[in-house]
Amino acid sequence: MSDAAMKELPKSDYDDKFGSQEQQETIERITKSEYKWGWTTDIEMETAPKGLNEEIIHFISQKKNEPAFMLEWRLKAFRHWQKMEEPRWPNVQYNNIDYQNAYYYAAPKKQKQLKSLDEVDPKLRETFDKLGISITEQKRLTGVAVDAVMDSVSVATTFKAELAKHGIIFCSFSEAVQNHPELVKKYIGSVVPYTDNFYAALNSAVFSDGSFCYIPKGVRCPMELSTYFRINAANTGQFERTLIVAEEGAYVSYLEGCTAPMRDENQLHAAVVEIVAHKGAEVKYSTVQNWYPGDAEGKGGIYNFVTKRGICLDDNAKISWTQVETGSAVTWKYPSVILKGDNTVGEFYSVALTNNFQQADTGTKMIHLGKNTRSTIISKGISAGKSQNSYRGLVRVGKNAENARNFSQCDSLLIGDRCGAHTFPYLEVHNKSAKIEHEATTSKVGEDQIFYCNQRGISTEDAIGIIVNGYCKEVFKELPMEFAVEAQKLLAISLEGSVG
């Protein structure tokens, strides 16, 4: 908690509300923690003029040397977007975004075509090294191929050659448009059409890059694939787009991480992720979202308005979303699964932590269409400081979805009494054989739990870390090992100083 915020409470009140001196100090320490990824890289950038109009879209498309179908699609999306209204139903509040006062294209200036990863601008390499994401393969994360994206443009993709041996395509979206236009044309917008929602339409019009991943029939991707997103430039919206296609019987585990510098103004991030899982394919998509959340007074931070959706197109396919959301000033995000094929499985595991003035409205949609479809939703919301954390989820069972099963568990943990936890589940059941169960609980970190830890020699702050991590365990166990460790650390850091 900031000094300013603390002054709002008379001392006696404060004692009442937060208990012991030690707990108070812990709260203070936790809320005062600094965002550790808040620096900027000084690199020469190429940007489009500010504002959004058809010319800008022509500019982006031209810059990327896109085929005509892409430009047409972008323009259609833009025209549709102009007719749309910004959604106001999420349980979040933020200042109006001036869509004309932002840059829609910013890219680190490239000197020449890169022949190898060693030629990547050293400054960029440093940037990612500093973030712990090495884009030189020697220093790679073990068994993880990375596509590094800075300000909407893919900087480097590692392990391409290795992956190519298996027929796997893993590259930036721009490269995919150049080298595999038929795949892009076939699948782009097939899960999230540009008409889907305001931000998806905006993204479709102006997206500048992202990752593309194609796993051929029967191939089990030998390593984790990962995209690391970094916003660097000021006044820039980041609009990346990820498309993952898993052919029959294919398997891939995909990771996504993100950070941004600390800036006083809010920046918009409106991404789209589409996943297509064919017959028997399995896609696991994990996100650790750590965009700059703004400072302790709620100034600055990223507006994270993201559309993520997967479709289990054919029988026995499975899509699993795991997310750890600790960053962003405002989050609006519902990774969803359309269970179209029979016996398909959708999963959503989420930890969403909000502190200070952060607001999150996140959850999922599970749309059961095929027979014997199953979905699981585990959501753990943690609210601290003056933040607002909402779970919003939809489970819909279509008329023909015989024997659909859903289990949802949405728990909220409140730390301090100036935050809010909200649960908005929607259950829509059109088939009598469905079995839909939703449970939600709200609780706090128990004083007896903390005392028990204290008594065993564990500090209050560590105790809270332990308890909160335990609370999130069901979700963390879904993350790949290295990410799970990262996520736990991140949670502890984001929680630093927030306890009651």
Add this chain to the structure above:
Amino acid sequence: MLEIKNLEASIEGNKILRGIDLKVNAGEVHAIMGPNGSGKSTLANVLAGREEYEIDGGEVLYNGDDLLDMSPEDRARAGVFMAFQYPVEIPGVTNAHFLKTALNEIREARGEEKLDAVEFLALVKERMKLVELDQKLLNRSVNEGFSGGEKKRNEIFQMAVLEPKLTIMDETDSGLDIDALRIVSNGVNKLKNPNSATLVITHYQRLLNYIVPDFVHVLVNGRIVESGGKELALKLEEHGYDWVKEANNVAA
């Protein structure tokens, strides 16, 4: 009375029973013993007609009729009774209402007159004594809030009222203290008659001290690997299941 021929069954694609042969005559008590996961409960559930189990082969004749072809209620009406390992709680349905409905359905199937409330109550009161159940339980919901022992006693009480021909006791001794075990066994023994048969499924020999079997069969890995008299149970108690597995070349 009961003839099981080469019965094979699986659940969710996992093969559990791999060819069971067993013949039970009226007046006999058979014990089926075996380690955890050997298929004991599957056998009980298949005989009672649980639909989750898939029959992959073989047949079961009950008094000459194809038992596997009958619905669970028809089996019950024909005199098959299963004492459940985990009797389900049914909130909102009183024991009395439940049992009267069951009894009258069975009586109707047998071509007997339905009992009216007075007759039913008289019967029930008498049979309750057999398992030392408190009459108050009659007006409580089926098994709801019952202790483990009460649930098992309630099973035997139902058996006493419904008077089955073939009783399958699925791990009835699990979770029972020594007193409850004695009460349950006494009930079963008192109900025994030359026209009925009992199949006692159990992991431990303990229950067989009270309900003495005529035959003991050892089930391992979905097959009956050893059959004998009641002394077999004692041997199992002493040496554990490993020797049967070894003797029959079954991986532990």
Add this chain to the structure above:
Amino acid sequence: MPQRAILDHEFIDWTKSSFQLLENGLNGSARLPFHGVRKAAVAQFAKLGLPTTRDEEWKYTNVLPIFKNQFALANQEPVVAKNAIDAFGFEGLRDKMIVLVNGRFSKELSTLAIDDSTVKVGSLSDAIARGEKAVQEHLSRYADFNSEPFVALNTAFTLDGTFIHIPDDISMPHPIHLCHIVVAEDAAAAIASPRTLMVVGKNSQVHLIESYHTLEESAHLTNAVTEVVLEQGATVEHIKMQLESKSAYHIAASTVHQAEKSCFSSVNIDLGGAIVRNNLNVVLNGENAESHLYGFFRTTGSQLIDNHTFIDHAVPNCESNELYKGILDDSSKGVFNGKVLVRQDAQKTNAFQESKCLLLTDDAVMYAKPQLEIFADDVKCSHGATVGQLDEDAQFYLRSRGIGEEKANSILRHAFASDIFERIEVAEVRDMLESLVFEHFND
């Protein structure tokens, strides 16, 4: 949707002209302060208009079909034979009835005689005219016509209804049964706007039964508003039974205001109606108060029954408990929207909510939206919602004892419903419901 707009305008125009008619007929009572409230309400309704499915609170309930009918304000003084009412009374409580015909208190048909001169049970319009203190203090203070269109509509057309005032320290020896009937006489469908205000004094106790019936099959609209005030330590059981014809429309708002240590329990039963919407709002405004909300609905044909409940924990140390159940058959539709709000000050709140529904056919649809909005950290809150079928283990258990599948299901369905009925404290109502619903399951 242009069609929608036309309908909306037409209905608002109708409201205005009907209000004019009503006003002309008021004579002297137009000078009473309450008429100012009516005027404000009619103006507010014109502003709000009819809700559409684009309003979050009406997402699953389209009221449009109701207003395709030509409406007329219900005739205020239809002739109803006394013996026609008997069927609606409860065995043993037939002398405890307050009868309201088309929303209007009927002295002739009511059978309840109160000996105690301090307890007041009677016509709301009389109480307004008398300038009753409790009316001035409480009427229209809780039911919010600023944001709720149908509350505005009711308030605008509130001519009469029931006023109940139980002073401090009185335990009513018997329940009070408000029996609402609608009689449609003309081709135009009637709108009845019954209004109930009940104020229960400190440490007093009462059981209030509200039942809604139709005399003859007609597409009328009952648009009811009930306000219940519980003063410190008061205990109220409020049973609302909606038993109107399958072509009737029923929209009801019950607003409950609880002071400290009060205990409110509500049982909401819906069996009739074509389109039914209940809003039940409970504000826990004093510490150590508790609320128990139970509901049961059973739909057939193309019925739509929508229950919205809202429990507002405004202060610390209160408890709320909620259980709603429904059984849906044919191509009927059910909605449950339960919101629990725990405000920042409301520490040590315990709030539990559960909804369970059974779908009997693939054409039946259930929408459930349980919501928690929590702003205090030291609370225990949970909600659960299930939609599905009868417990398979229970079904098997019954069948393994020789009970046929159909019968087993009927027993389990009955048990499912009894779970709610058992919580009714008034034995006469409980017995009547048990047998009424039992018939439903054996048809």
